Amino acid sequence: MSKNATSCFKVSDTINCPKCKEKKVIKNGRTKNNKQQYYCKTCCHRFIENYSYQAYNPNTNQNIIKLTKEGLGIRSIARILKISPTTLLKRIVSIAKSIISPIISKGKTYEVDELCTYIRHKKNYIWLVYALERNSKNVVSFNVGKRTNRTLSQVLETLKLSDAKKIYTDRLKNYSYLIDEKLHSVKRFGTNHIERKNLTLRTHLKRLNRRTICFSKSLLVLVSILKIYFWI
Ligand SMILES: [Zn+2]
Incomplete structure (x- = not known):
């Protein structure tokens, strides 16, 4: 066996694509913060291993929903999730956009x-x-x-x-x-x-x-928060 067998490993053996879970992952240069970036050959998704800016973390939206439903304020949610309040507000609005109002059954x-x-x-x-x-x-x-x-x-x-x-x-x-x-x-x-x-x-x-919520679109944010609160 060559020396390389222990020191060198294939990326595809250790990392799965977070999006499609496939193993066809290759290295894809570095981000501007000098982190190794990966590229999935199956679904063309680019990702890094550990996100230090939490807004890009795939679990963040779930956490936003959870904490909003707990009734936490914007600033505390932003602090806990380590994202900026502005990003949080944008996220809340975009999450709410995907919520459809419930179907109302008749005669109630x-x-x-x-x-x-x-x-x-x-x-x-x-x-x-x-x-x-x-x-x-x-x-x-x-x-x-x-x-x-x-x-x-x-x-x-x-x-x-x-x-x-x-x-x-x-x-x-x-x-x-x-x-x-x-x-x-x-x-x-x-x-x-x-x-x-x-x-x-x-x-x-x-x-x-x-x-x-001192924010030019505060009404939109309020409606969004209520949508999450009532309908998720
Ligand atoms: Zn993929």
């Missing part, structure tokens, strides 16, 4: 409620309107916007399309204009489930509303 009972919150500063009040399906306690539809009938009606419209059997709300006057009298109910305790959900959401929203 819903509770609708509105939560007053603000973005950027305390004068900029907005509503978070959302509908909860009573049995499954799933959020089926939500909307964020100015405190107007339009914001409310967007959520109510989806419920109408799904042939809602009954819609429970609080005594806010706007609802009585927007919902068919036969469907509508403001009965006491009718909104118990959603009130409970509100409390949980409030705790989490408080974190979402910290100045860290």
Whole structure:
């Protein structure tokens, strides 16, 4: 046996492509930080062995989802995952883009409620309107916007399309204009489930509303975070 047999090894014996798991991996020069780069001949994916900038790590998106659902703020997530807050915000938006709203089954009972919150500063009040399906306690539809009938009606419209059997709300006057009298109910305790959900959401929203979402697209970020929060 030659000396080389022990000191030299084929890249393809030790490294699998992280994308397609194939072994046809060859060396492919170095990155600007002087790290060995590899190239997969099967799927043409380029990668390095250990990512020091965590934003490129394939697990990062999963972790972002997990921590967002825990209600952590932007800055703490960025710190824990060792990525920049800006990258994090971009990621959150792109993750949320791939989420499709749930399919609503017909003839169910819903509770609708509105939560007053603000973005950027305390004068900029907005509503978070959302509908909860009573049995499954799933959020089926939500909307964020100015405190107007339009914001409310967007959520109510989806419920109408799904042939809602009954819609429970609080005594806010706007609802009585927007919902068919036969469907509508403001009965006491009718909104118990959603009130409970509100409390949980409030705790989490408080974190979402910290100045860290001081960002030109904060409404987009807020909607994205809620999408992840409700629908993943
Ligand atoms: Zn590959």
